[in-house]
Amino acid sequence: MQEYEKALAEISEIRERIAESTTFRGLGAAALAGTGLLAILTAALQAWLVPDLAATPLAYFGCWIVLACLCVAILGAEMVGRSRRRHGGLADAMIANAVLHFLPAGVAGAGLAALFYGFAPDSAWMLPGLWQILVALGIFAGLRSLPTGMAIVGAWYFLTGFTVLLVEVGTLVPSPFAMGIPFCVGQFLSAAVFRSSVGGIDG
Template sequence: MGDYERALADIDDIRSRMAASTVFHGLGPAALATTGGLAIATALVQGALIAVPAERPGLFFAGWIAVAVVSVVLVGAEMVVRSRRHHAGLADAMIFQAVHQFLPAGAAGAALALILARFAPDALWMLPGLWQILVSLGLFAAAPSLPRGTLIAAAWYFVAGCAVLMLEGSAPTLSPWSMGVPFAVGQLLLAAVVRHASGDHDAR
């Protein structure tokens, strides 16, 4: 490796270290709050249009997967804009770190959905609770680089996921509200935490 390549590698290493020790201000309250609203809206629509979700699990989960995709796009777009504004030259490294921290939980959620749908469709009722627990684990993993209050939202998702598994385990079924309420509350909590942290950051 030449001196030029070595210097570039050292710069990348420094950027990575700085990103790891910097609080990420790329998450935006507007997008997070919008995703919470989408969760409630989806629960309302499914409650009105799908009489027995357990009889149409494909349609039920297709709706929530669509919401997840839209939410990722909204949060990701705002994350890029805010990262450029708050982190300047570290923006790319900060975004990469944030995605890297959440990626295992997202991959695990997708894998669980495919496995249960293919090999254990009778256990699909567990998926909402499991997804919430995975979101919790992703937030706990990312907590060191996110605003301190993020732990509150992470704890909420963990408790909500366990509660959904316990409540629906007594009579296994699918309910749009077992998805809508936990995710709406969790995203609104995150939005409040990020908004408060953004205010402090701007004040400084």
């Protein structure tokens, strides 16, 4: 029995190593571009419907948090279905590997939002820039198993994060486009990278 369990553990370890060294193809261009469109549409709607965002900072950030959850759900469903088709028996290991790379950045982003809301609401203007930097760090953490061009996407989010922090410094509520434009362009860049890596608009 011990030998059987040891063999299973060794097989599991081998699968994990293979997953870490295999390029992840569990995302399609259409889903990635769709989340970019949602970002710019959200920014445009916020700018149009709520001209005085400073009066409703909670609604501003709450809207982006809801959108982030929606995008995670869209990409998560895409990732599960596509990975099973493209990676076969390695699908579960590939998904787990991808999620583990981005999980720390996601938890940190949620933690910062809770921290600013609860203890430092006057500093909440930093969230858009910090969120973009965290996305960049998540991408860089997973570069070994992502298509090569994703390094450009990581660099984009890193630069836009610091740019937003510089441009919006001291404002109570940043412009909606401080979120919409970086994420729209970043997701379209991601779509282009996955499309060129996998082939076809649907990967």
